[in-house]
Amino acid sequence: MSDLAKMIGSEDETPQDLEKMIPLLPSPMVQLIGKQASARPNVDNIVCFCRLAASDLNRPQNGRALHHRCVLIMNLKTAATVCVDDRNIPLNPGEALLVFPFQFHDYSAPESEDLLWFFVTFDIEDVSDLERFRYSPFVLSPNLERLAHDLIQAYLLPGNDDLSVAVFRLMLERIRLVEPIVRTEGTQPAPSTLLSRVNQMALSSREMPSAKEMAATVGISESHLRARFRESCGISLGRHLRQLRLEKACGMLRLGTSRISEIAENCGFTSVYTFSRAFAHAYGMSPSEYRRIGNPPTPSTDS
Structure with a gap:
């Protein structure tokens, strides 16, 4: 590290007082040409909340959380394990974790009931430059x-919506400067479940596979897959896949520019009419209305 970098302070240190920082600035040769912003993915629609008790972590109670948004989890107090897809990730006080779109996640093994966890959920166009934190x-x-x-x-x-989003964008820039924790112990795959295998198949390709295609991949009949899924997950496979398709569509509608017909096709719907009808049933508004508003109510749980 250079002497200047040591003087300014590393990412893990408190910056120097403003009076000490100002003299470090150079005199520009050309005052009209400076640092240029890179083209970062758009970030929007942030929601901040907290969890103060371990019993409040696993919400919703019926099933693991799944949505098209990113989740930033900042642990200020009490270690626990975050179960993401099929991995158990210990999260200690003073650490943070990013959960990516369509990753199932829940929580286990808190060291005590008393928590101080800060959450930010947000929409982002592209997560590729954050992949090392997966x-x-x-x-x-x-x-x-x-x-x-x-x-x-x-x-x-x-x-203060604009200020909130601006501060969070700055926070993401800071996160991009840090390095992920390399942990050789404690972060191990959890037993693979039928739910996780279905989700991986459904979200790993550009177009949603059919239940018949999923059954062939698993090596069982379609009827057996549907029966096993309902038995293990408590909901029908069709309803679960519809939720996945609609969540994927929400993300594309909010931040993308694709035509609604293209979104319907990419999310596995046979027609724009079928897609619009399913979307309106779940959210109480059309896809075009959602694109304008961007904040639908919770989807219907009717099968």
Whole structure:
């Protein structure tokens, strides 16, 4: 590390006082040409909340959480295990974890009932530059904790939506500077389940496979797959796949520019009419209305 970098302070250290930082700035040769922003993926629609008790972690109660949004989890107090897809990831105080779109996640083995966990869910166009954090926690530096404080402060004040999003975008830039924790113990695959195998098949390809294609991949008949899925998950395979398709469509509608007909095809619907009818039944509005509003109510649980 250079002397200048040591003087400024690393990502894990508290920055120097402003009076000490200002003299470090160079005198620009050309004052009209400076640092240029890179084309980062669009981030929007952030939701901040907390969990203060371990018994409140697993919500919804009926099944593991699944949605088209990213989730940032910041642990300030009490270690627990975050179960993401088929991996058990220990998350200790002073650490954070990113859960990516369509990753099932729940929580286990909290060390105590008393928690202090901060969550941010958000929409993002492209997660490719964050992929190294998939299944890997990272340390909450003083800079990240300070930005979390500023984000909560902006979020709690009415009319500060633009500031809240701007602060969170800055937080993501800080996260991109840190390195994931390399942990050789404790992060191991959990037993593969039928639910996780179905989700991996459904979301690993551009187009949703049919139940018949999934059954062939698993090596059982379609009727056996449907029966086993309902027995193990408590819901029908068709209803679960419809939820996956609709969640995928929500993400494409919010942040993408594809035509609704293209989205219907990419999400496994046979026609725009079928897609629009299923979407309206689940969310109470058409896909085009959702694209304008971007915040539908919770989808219907009717089978």
